[in-house]
Amino acid sequence: MRFGPIRSPLLGQIERLQPVAIALEFIDFIVPIEVIRARYPGGWEQCLEVHSDFLGRSVWYDDHLFRDGAMSPSGIEALVKHWTRIGLEPLGILEGNRFWKDCCVTEHMFGGPTLPCSWIEITNDGKAAFLKGTKPGETIGRTRT
Secondary structure, three states: OOOOOEEOOOOOOEEOOOOEEEEOOOEEEEEEHHHHHHHOOOHHHHHHHHOHHHEOOOEEEOOOEEEEEEOOHHHHHHHHHHHHHOOOOOEEEEOOEEEEOOOEEEEHHHOEEOOOOOOEEEOOOOOEEEEOOOOOOEEEOOOOO
């Protein structure tokens, strides 16, 4: 099972043969990679370096989305607080209603985002997520049968 894009040793670039999606489990913390590039101190490369020990454990990503996760509400709250401290704006408010802005928390058991999130789609079987406007394909991460 792959946990992120494949690097071509000859070309030094990311190759993708088909669309992808990220596996969901327990409570998921998801951030668009473009948001990480813009707001994470040191950008995408630094984010991968910081999370390298967790790739394939609690962290995986596809071409568009980065996923970390927790098994408890307090664990996911700690992730949201950490990412807020480093520059993400997790929530927005529109007409008095909260929504996920720079990140999104999903709960696998309850079928999706815990608040409205305009940029994420969940597959019909509820086992994976992908960036809205893209097509789901191969699932990256720990998958369940």
